[in-house]
Amino acid sequence: MDLSAAELDRATIPLLARRMADGEFTSAALTGAYLRRITEVDPVLRAVLAVDPTALSQAEESDRRRARGESRGLMDGIPLLLKDNIDTSGLATTAGSRALSVPPRADAEIVTRLRAAGAVVLGKTNMTEWGNFRSPWATSGWSAVGGQTVNPHVLDRTPCGSSSGSAVAVAASLAQVAVGTETSGSIVSPAGHTGVVGFKPSPGRTSNAGIVPITALRDTAGPLARHVVDAAILQAAMEGAACSFTPGTLRHARVGVWRRAGFDADAERVVASAVELLRDHGADLVEVELPYQDVIHAADRPAMVAEFRHDLEEYLRARPGAPRTMRELIEFNESDPVELGKFGQELFHDAEKTRPLTDPAYLHQRRTATEAARRSLDEVITTHRLDVVMAPTNRPAWRARGSDPAGPRTALPAAVAGYPNISVPAGFAGPLPIGVSFTGGPGADDALLGFAAAFESVSQARRTPSYLPEIP
Template identity: 40%
Template sequence: MRHVLLGLCLLLAAAGCSETVPGGEPKADFNPAWLSAGAAQQALASGELSSEQLVTYYLQQIAANNNAGYRLAAISDINPDALAQARLLDEERRQGQLRSALHGLPVVLKANIASLDSMPTTAGALALQGHLTPADAELVSQLRLAGAIILAKTNLSEWANFRGEKSASGWSALGGQVRNPHLLSHTPCGSSSGSAVAVAADLALLAVGTETDGSIMCPAAINGIVGIKPTRGAVSGKGIIPIAEAQDIAGPMARTVYGAALLLDALLTPAAQQHFSTPLSQAAAQASAAKKVLLVRAYDKQDAALVPMLDKLAAELSAQGIEVVSTDKWQLPAELYQAELKVLVYEFKRDLERWLTEYQAPEAASTLEHIVAYNRVQGERALAFYGQEYLEQAAAIDLAADYAGYQQALTSSRQLAEAALDQYLREQGFDAIILPSYGPAWPIDHVNGDAFNFGTSTAAAVAGYPSITLPAGYSSILPLGVSLVGLPWSEPELLALASLLEQQLAAYQRPGFVTELTD
């Protein structure tokens, strides 16, 4: 077994895995605050830091600022076994048994991801309160094998923001309202709001989010961190409370491109790994081979900070010898959004009820009809602030009678999304499309719901193409991100380009935990 583990370390040497393990005790005065994943790897390898110390630090951070302090409400449940897991992995490290480059690093999971432990899997819904699943989601099993420590679960937009209309991102009946650490009165976006805020606010080193359309990209961008939505099928969805198999996928969130790539390496399915010749964390450290990119300037008038931000981005890429072609045209057809919604509602009925059966949901949540009825009985306790229109629409679906219309919508939505991207990526040979990810965060409003300025996640989400968002600038104190979109399985190339932009733009800033803006 030892020679296999050491072989893994040799393969992953560039990602921070070390064959030699120092003796002695970690330094008592090592400060783990605001560590990047790469710095944490180095500190663990050198013996300056232990996994137990790292987990202890994050547990203290959560205690100080999740339900107290800044009251971020990012964490829904803490794993009581996290410290024991850390001690075990520290001992393995001392014995020279490193499972992967992720060995001993803590990770938080969105609360719609099943885990075989004492943390419930709820999607933030009252009907699933306290629900313990009989198995790990497949990605959680992979993380455990890779030596990651499952630290906690994160709050989210209830039912991954597919409960009802006029919702406020980051709110759930069980977890309350997640708050943006840059400006606490403003939205964290969603639905992976808790995952993004946990990383942005230094309550966690790494996080797993999930996306159907924008649920990784928006919270990552709006909270000023890196998020990756991988190619469709790159990460197993088995065990994740679904909206729709056609678009659902899990992905990593981190404070750096390297950290996100490191976590994505552990999330990939064996089949997906065959698409890449080296670990993605190594690809993130390589020079970008991009020759020509499309820069979308269609949103320049939406916020005053966008023009100088994108001008700087274009100048930095040009200085690196990359041709930047700008366009002020980016408009997806209305039919795409209509077809997408039809697909999501149909598959929500099909896929959610399959999950509820397989993962042994309680009687009150055994079917969509039961959930709708339960919420009505509970009243405001379950349905505070907004309704359950999407739950009701999905409950009314007849899977057999509505199948033909669903298939037509699925085909149409994918064709339209792929056409929007392929005209540039395939026909004109651009290595990537770069777009501003989302507008800046807006005030949390439980009466009127979200007030999106703009968002650009839909084409990649529906087509199943990979996308990465990373910090690029600020509107006042609110982060702005840029998204890189490429062809399926182009993650290595996108990561190298994202790393280049990360270095050249140097836009990441720690949040200021500001209560309100003053003139």
């Protein structure tokens, strides 16, 4: 049975699992449909770096398990893609850099768990090189390995990053779900720009073992999906847990609205529309401002640079054929004909100069940033007795060239505090998607997913990409 692009776009994991259980089609047929989509659509989007040659055999094994009555659950036979900073046996894991051309020896722990759940690994996705941490003037969605990934809604626009390819692949139905990673906005931002769901869980919910790091303190893998329920199912599989997802309710939910007034007129309009929608469905809304944002940013950035050198060099020591130090990476880039063609490596130079993580100045910066981020959210949530804080995820996507303009930085408090954050499609500026983000308090991951699903069910804001060459 051939599955059309429209069927793939609408399908949820529970629906696909039910139809495979009923014998309407197989995982091999589903996987074949996604592989054809990649062949047909991805040459324009450049979201997929590599296709796993074993994908169909993985799907066939899933079908044999199902025929024996041994299905491993909802993820069994579901095709997914992995961001290319996640170690995957047999496939290069490059973080977008030509310096990491030799494949890793083993799967990252989350990949081991996904395979144990029966997921079909279709391949790897492009990303902003080194997780957008090589230069302050990096071009989102570009890497020396994969070139420029583009936004499927308007092809001359950025998908943002750094989980660019994962978000684009999900938006364009090149996989049912994809895994991204986030340190500060790298899941939720591309989700908002491409019109899909992106969930940044609390750090520690998923293992960082085998993931190219920026800072191990708060790097985290997380799901990108077209539907919140799929994000919840994928998140549970990465944790190695059974999914207990339950949609929440909007009625009597207390929502703090952090409008970021003056940031962008289109984003303000979408937030205003979301406020009215929430109010119409019984939510209680409170206008809030999150304090200490300048303090968080000023202390967090230099702390991240120090952590980057320490954690990346530790990771590189275990990678075959890779440079071992920041100095060796800098020298590789200087000698490579592609790496520095779009932007520099200023953050690499900064990282090379940092002191060990026992340095008192670093410890003060990290403590200051983390405490300020937690106070920022805790004080507002406690004072107003909030369930979630809502904010714009993004402005409309800009042209995919040159360095990125400043974003709303609404992902920063949750990222630095270690609290969960999710972006859900909420509206459009012409053909370009705009998302809203919901942030919860410490450990509120499951409740946040439930609330996001309730918002999704009434907003119905996601659209199939139109692949416009440019905005008329």
